[in-house]
Amino acid sequence: MEQILANGLYLGAQYALIALGLTLIFALMNVLNFAHGQMYVLGGFVTYTVYAQLGLPFIVGLFASALTLAIVGALIEKFLFRPVIRRSSREESTMLLAAGIAFFLDAVILLVFGEKQRGVPKIVNGVLNWDFRLIMPYDRILIGFLAILAIVSFILFMQYSKTGRAMRALAQDRVAAQLQGVNVDRYSMIGFALGAMLAGLVGGLLVTITGVNLGMGGPTSIKAFMMVMIGGAGVISGAIAGGFILGMMESIGLSVLSQYGDITYLAIFASLMVFLAIRPQGLMGKPWG
Amino acid sequence: MKRNQIFALAAFLFVVLIGVPWLIQVTGRWDFYYTLTSVALLSIASAGVWLTFYIGRINIGQGAYALAGGYFSAILVTKLGVSFWLALPLAGIFTAVVSIFIGWPILRLRGVYFAMVTLVLTEVARLTALAMPVTNGAKGITSIPLPSGIASLENTKLGFYYVAVALMILVFAAMYRLVNSRIGHLCRSLQQNEELASSIGVNITYLRIIAYSISSFFGGIAGAMFVAISQSIYPSSFQVADSVNFMLNCFLGGLGYVFGPMLGTLVLYFGWDLLFQTGKLQLLIYSSLLILLMLVLPNGLLSIRLSSLFGDRK
């Protein structure tokens, strides 16, 4: 039981951090960023290059990932999303753009970093073993802790900084925020950069545990979508809740349903569909979605 | 129909039924038959996605119905010995019925919520196919006999091409008719404002389910046709990537135009095929062109002044 909870918490922390960036971008710009998973993968490869290839400290790799993705995110917003949003008659059109960017990043990652699975040396050795009731490697504990730290600082940033407040105003009501003198273009760009940076940060953190390969992008996006749906689209607390709920569901489902084989994920997906049919706006979303 | 519409229709029929086979005969590019057959079938499935767009829902779950339709016809043909020509419409009806049960609860969802649930639906379909005994689980159903009639042809590619194109013409004719009918006008009112439509006495639940089941019918027959061509089906025959592509086809062609999905499919699918000689740069060039297209024509390809020829604007 302790093991299941610990697994779920660890999974939840990493999931929540992935979902945060996605929901932030959605809240600010109504863009469903299909390329979120690819940004996560890119972050992983940057940390891999800095930490494993160049031999610099892990923390440098982490900063490099965050910085690279923040720049990539800002550029994508300024030169791709902004002109398309301005000129398209339906905002869903950005989905095609996002998918195009996802393909593009996939192609770049394949050409630059290759097709192989990559991993980095362990950052901490050793395993916490509490009487075989709870087994948790130290590096996993550290990464889980760092993920929670990142989540907390993100919330504090959104709550108390000027930029954070401006972005929250923007998310609530774009027009009203504009009327009150919020520079919409500027904060959209910062928001997108921040969302991409979070994706890069998780990529950098997780490369130490799971490694990274170019195929992880698409499935990661889909998982992030699911968490955002559970919690409510565009709501930050919802994304965090969604991440932890999905993590727990996986951990519990895989233990309880293990003897039934292939149905664990089927059960998770089906219950998600039923849940959304009953509560169409997720846990905390606005009813109009 | 206006005169120029009749002319456009005649020109289109001439091109796909006579022009293309003649060109292939002359150039000897026999491989294009399969590519164009695929385009026809994928555009049928995309047409279904377009129809759900028409009622204001982003559908990323068409792959699930294509898979269900494919399995249904494969099981009918291999286990019960039903003729493929009967199994094909039955597969469509089967998926339409299934979609009523799935659509009834989930069509209440809107915007990204509906989109995400349908995306999950594709994965549910794959896992269901893996878990069920009747679908033969992971081993799939293989060595499915060719449809009678086509099997006796000397050139099966040509046979499949004509069947697929005929189906595509029927589907798009039906769509055109539907969009310009009373139901079509009602659907458009749903797209704009559901509350308003409901308040003037439109039964929106009923209307949405009708549209969604027609959409799934298209997915089902497209899937069944593909299975007939590949003579095999696996749980991975239609996956999330297919569902996403069906949606992208609609975006690329233009959501405001009935024939958008057809053009979008042609460009996206054919584009990938034409780039195959670029080797490892294929994906890079393909995605760059896609992004470029979006920047130049964010409202879809058909937004460049073809509206007067091909159907009306939304």
Place this chain on the structure above:
Amino acid sequence: MKRRSIIKSMAVAVSASAFLSVTSLGAWAANETLKIGFVGVTSGPAAAWGTSNVRSMQTRAEWLNETGGVKIGDKTYDIEIVTFDDQKDPKRAIAGMEKMAQEGIHYVVGPNVDDGAAAVRPVAEQNGIMYFPYAFPKELYTAPASNAILGMIANYQSGPAIYKYLKENKGVQKVAFVAANESDPLSQRDGGVAAAKELGLDVVSDNVTYQVDTTDFTPVLTPVIQTQPDLLVLSGVAPANAPQLIRSARELGYQGLISTETAQDATVLQEGAGEMANGFISVGGASTPEIASDAMKEFVDRYTKMFGEYNDESNTKVYALEYILETLKANPAAIDSVDEFKTTMDTFSAPNPYMKGDSQLKYVGTTSFGQKRQVFVPMVVNEFKDGKFETLFIAEVD
């Protein structure tokens, strides 16, 4: 518009360099060209599988062309590899096979997965194409099917041999199986379970599965480890997942053996699991130092020079092209007739250039498929040790 001009100039540069390389070859050998095809996955999550195929073929082709081409009958040919990326989509794989037929190609390597291999069968048979899938379903190779040749050793051939060895030499009694919930791994798991039961082993867990995109395998493996197996089999595991699974199992305190029947890459294992991967058993080709010939070593060198990094999966994938060319040499009429090729297959035999000793290239598979529809590759069972593979034992398939 800037982007377009960049693409244009890129296209110009690419075609120019292609033109240059063609002319530079043409300058010293005016050979005819023999096209060999590849249809498989070189992008997306499974890109590693097809990429190692394509690169093996390209490395070998360039090597052959550089040394004057391949003499088949009275003519000497330069080898050109035509590749098609099917994105692991069976519908695209059909299109790829049609392209190969259009190019007049009769010999194709791939596809890499079960659904693709089944989907291209009608096209291959209609157009007279022999293809070498890396997929295991038996109906691809048993009559009435006759155009597919299994390009490696199937899990239902290597699995029993591995389990038997481990039972006799390491005292394995209890076995557990884990597989991804996709067609290929699940089919391989079912085959493995049947083989283990036949050997009288106790299968303690065989229904735990995982999504290929799992980022944390601890919850997946927890119930499996609790059954305390002596051997954990990772059925059909993708090279990307193998190190994570090994690492999670070891961190959960698992002490027993871990094995798989697919080919793996030593660098990937070393990076992903480090010394925790020591003792991991997998099936490889002929590259361990004990058996690799000088030609194999040169192949690895050339591959590394061309693409920057070798992939150990190519140890098995180097063979398909060799078989095609050697069989064509044995019967030049087969160049445009797969019927001739099929006739030759029954009696074909040539020395294996990649292995020390007098190992032969020949077609096998009569026991499994009732006809010779498999390439004969020595079944080298490897053990991972400190970043390298060591030979555990060698067996043969008939």
